[in-house]
Amino acid sequence: VIILHGASASPFVRKVLIALALKELPFEQIQQIPFTRDPVYRNINPLEKIPTLQDGELTICDSTVICEYLEDAYPRSALYPDNAVDKARARWYEELGGTRVAELAAGIFFQRFMRPMVLKQETDEELVKKIIDKQLPPILDYLEAQVPAEGFIFGDFMIADISLMSPFVNAGYAGYEIDSARWPVFSDFVGRVTAHPVVNQILVAEAALMGRS
Amino acid sequence: VIILHGASASPFVRKVLIALALKELPFEQIQQIPFTRDPVYRNINPLEKIPTLQDGELTICDSTVICEYLEDAYPRSALYPDNAVDKARARWYEELGGTRVAELAAGIFFQRFMRPMVLKQETDEELVKKIIDKQLPPILDYLEAQVPAEGFIFGDFMIADISLMSPFVNAGYAGYEIDSARWPVFSDFVGRVTAHPVVNQILVAEAALMGRS
Numbered sequence: 001v002i003i004l005h006g007a008s009a010s011p012f013v014r015k016v017l018i019a020l021a022l023k024e025l026p027f028e029q030i031q032q033i034p035f036t037r038d039p040v041y042r043n044i045n046p047l048e049k050i051p052t053l054q055d056g057e058l059t060i061c062d063s064t065v066i067c068e069y070l071e072d073a074y075p076r077s078a079l080y081p082d083n084a085v086d087k088a089r090a091r092w093y094e095e096l097g098g099t100r101v102a103e104l105a106a107g108i109f110f111q112r113f114m115r116p117m118v119l120k121q122e123t124d125e126e127l128v129k130k131i132i133d134k135q136l137p138p139i140l141d142y143l144e145a146q147v148p149a150e151g152f153i154f155g156d157f158m159i160a161d162i163s164l165m166s167p168f169v170n171a172g173y174a175g176y177e178i179d180s181a182r183w184p185v186f187s188d189f190v191g192r193v194t195a196h197p198v199v200n201q202i203l204v205a206e207a208a209l210m211g212r213s
Numbered sequence: 214v215i216i217l218h219g220a221s222a223s224p225f226v227r228k229v230l231i232a233l234a235l236k237e238l239p240f241e242q243i244q245q246i247p248f249t250r251d252p253v254y255r256n257i258n259p260l261e262k263i264p265t266l267q268d269g270e271l272t273i274c275d276s277t278v279i280c281e282y283l284e285d286a287y288p289r290s291a292l293y294p295d296n297a298v299d300k301a302r303a304r305w306y307e308e309l310g311g312t313r314v315a316e317l318a319a320g321i322f323f324q325r326f327m328r329p330m331v332l333k334q335e336t337d338e339e340l341v342k343k344i345i346d347k348q349l350p351p352i353l354d355y356l357e358a359q360v361p362a363e364g365f366i367f368g369d370f371m372i373a374d375i376s377l378m379s380p381f382v383n384a385g386y387a388g389y390e391i392d393s394a395r396w397p398v399f400s401d402f403v404g405r406v407t408a409h410p411v412v413n414q415i416l417v418a419e420a421a422l423m424g425r426s
Contacts, residue, residue, distance in 0.1 A: 046355040047313055060301045062308045064277075069301035088273045088282035095275045100260055142259040 002027035005041070006050030008206045009173075010034070011102055011166040012063035013051045018162050019067050021198045023077045031209075064094055067159050079159040090160040093146070093153065097163030100139055105167035105176075107131045112174035132176065140183045147189040157196055165193035169203065173210075215240035218254070219263030221419045222386075223247070224315055224379040225276035226264045231375050232280050234411045236290045244422075277307055280372050292372040303373040306359070306366065310376030313352055318380030318389075320344045325387035345389065353396045360402040370409055378406035382416065386423075 004020070004027050006013035020027055032041060034050045045052045045061045052059065053066045055073070060066055071079045080087050111128045115121040143164065147153060152161045168178065168190050180187035193199060217233070217240050219226035233240055245254060247263045258265045258274045265272065266279045268286070273279055284292045293300050324341045328334040356377065360366060365374045381391065381403050393400035406412060 042351075046352060047309070058298050058301060060305045062305065065301060065304040065308050068304055069297060072297035072300055084282060084285035085271050087285055088271060088278060091278040091281055092273045092275065095278050096260070138255075139259060 003054040004029045005032040005044065005052040005054075007031045007033050008209050009170070010050050011105065011170050012049075012098065014169065014202060014206065015063045015098075015159070015162050015166050016051050016053065016066050016070075017202050018166075018199055019070055019079055019159065021202060022079065022157070023070060023074050025070070025074055064091075064098060067094075078156065081154045081158065086154055090154060090158060093160040094163040096139075097160075097165075097167060101143075101164065102167045104131050104136050104139070105171040108176050109170040109174045112176070113170075137182075140178065140186060143186045144183045147186055149185050149188070152193070157193075157198075161189075161193045161196075162199070165190050165199070169194070216267040217242045218245040218257065218265040218267075220244045220246050221422050222383070223263050224318065224383055225262075225311065227379050227382065227415060227419065228276045228311075228372070228375050229264050229266065229279050229283075230415050231379075231412055232283055232292055232372065234415060235292065235370070236283060236287050238283070238287055277304075277311060280307075291369065294367045294371065299367055303367060303371060306373035307376040309352075310373075310378075310380060314356075314377065315380040317344050317349050317352070318384040321389050322383040322387045325389075326383075350395075353391065353399060356399045357396045360399055362398050362401070365406070370406075370411075374402075374406045374409075375412070378403050378412070382407070382419075 002020070002025060004013070004016060006016070006029070008014065008017065008031065032050055035048050037048070042048055044059055047061060049061060051063055051066060052061045053069070060069055067079055080090050108128055108131055111123045115123050147164070152158065154160065178187040178190060194203065215233070215238060217226070217229060219229070221227065221230065221244065245263055248261050250261070255261055257272055260274060262274065264276055264279060265274045266282070273282055280292055293303050321341055321344055324336045328336050360377070365371065367373065391400040391403060407416065
């Protein structure tokens with residue numbers, strides 16, 4: 001049986017949850033929090049990050065490594081395009097979504113959600129302003145030119161779409177919305193991905209979980 | 214023609230150089246330095262990192278995305294094992310080499326090489342001591358248990374071997390050596406990968422370039 005370690009509100013765990021749902025794979029989820037210095041989890045993932053996936057004897061970490069594995073081991077409902085050039089573009093969008101986009105969205109989420117709601121600390125509004133006004137715009141300009149005005153990036157709904165959307169769910173929890181006047185194409189795209197029935201189902205479950213905790 | 218943007222001394226550019234050499238693919242290299250705020254390069258790579266690879270109409274960034282593409286587009290001399298489980302393990306080693314291992318090695322390289330040699334600044338010895346005495350040992354303990362006592366991880370010489378070795382070249386430029394009494398298996402493994410004829414050739418060319426610059 002597949003075991004997924006990772007708390008649902010992580011943009012990276014969410015990506016894997018959506019991939020598992022698209023492929024209709026049964027799994028058990030452990031709501032692991034990252035960086036807890038738990039020696040049992042450190043033994044599974046030396047970086048103490050989430051997610052980690054176990055499938056039989058195999059233990060792998062990192063959402064991209066996990067999604068590539070799911071694609072290879074369970075090819076039904078493809079997550080990546082099958083020609084080399086499109087697959088490379090898909091991987092680059094996945095990388096961009098999982099690095100710079102995720103970092104900036106996490107900055108907003110941490111300052112405007114985790115600090116006031118969970119840690120009972122003050123938000124560093126200077127830092128949030130810098131992210132929203134200076135750091136995100138060049139990335140959003142780039143993405144505005146990359147995504148399609150209709151449908152999904154490679155036609156079918158795939159990992160590239162999920163990876164570029166997922167961080168914005170967390171920024172959304174913190175009240176951030178992509179300016180639809182300035183980036184109409186990308187803003188619509190994120191809305192379209194979020195409204196996909198499989199994504200919607202994951203987001204509803206996640207919201208319930210967050211409300212409960 | 215394939216164009217590789219990136220300076221040879223980067224652990225990530227080195228990884229791609231080795232991959233291209235293993236596959237015997239002709240290419241042109243532009244010795245691009247990262248984070249220069251050069252608008253032309255930013256247009257190619259919005260993150261301003263290195264490497265970026267162009268092949269015809271395709272532009273992709275990130276050494277892992279690039280190596281996966283080279284594997285798909287030019288399958289001769291495989292960089293990844295072909296069964297799903299080993300391929301997943303290979304990707305995880307590549308990820309680990311490119312994230313935590315690379316970060317820690319870059320910390321040593323920056324403090325003990327870039328600062329005194331290039332920037333004419335003092336080394337933060339506290340920080341280096343923390344990396345060497347606290348942060349690297351748990352990762353080296355983990356790697357000691359992962360790599361084989363002889364040969365390469367998946368039998369043939371592949372991307373997992375290259376990815377786990379490459380950061381230690383930079384740490385080596387800064388005088389760091391893996392303690393072979395404490396981590397004999399991993400230390401020998403890195404020596405073995407470094408001595409591979411294709412790697413050796415790349416390292417000789419790189420040393421010449423660094424000496425000249």
